[in-house]
Amino acid sequence: MESLMIRPGYxxxxxxxxxxxxxxxxxxxxxxxxxxxxxxxxxxxxxYAVADVSALAAERAKVKVA
Known part of the structure; x- marks a missing residue:
């Protein structure tokens, strides 16, 4: 179950x-x-911080393309 009280940016x-x-x-x-x-x-x-997840997603996308 996902938390309903999560702060913005997470x-x-x-x-x-x-x-x-x-x-x-x-x-x-x-x-x-x-x-x-x-x-x-x-x-x-x-x-998890959105910035951390976004950076990891970009890194994983770069690896898939290469």
């Missing part, structure tokens, strides 16, 4: 997965590998 784990085109487990793997870090929320419902 995404839930579900929204992050949707933007990146990956599963929730994929988001967890990115966090474990240090490629993405939670910027708020709770340990069970973390938030």
């Amino acid at each position: 995404l839930t784990a579900h929204q992050t997965a949707r933007v990146l085109g990956i599963s929730l487990d994929g988001v967890r793997q990115l966090v474990r590998r240090g490629r993405l870090r939670p910027s708020g929320g709770t340990p069970r419902q973390p938030w």
Whole structure:
């Protein structure tokens, strides 16, 4: 369930997965590998900064094109 009280400029784990085109487990793997870090929320419902997710999405798109 997505949080209804998320601050502007942040995404839930579900929204992050949707933007990146990956599963929730994929988001967890990115966090474990240090490629993405939670910027708020709770340990069970973390938030991710839009800027961080956008940068990661751009990086992943660049890798796909190359």
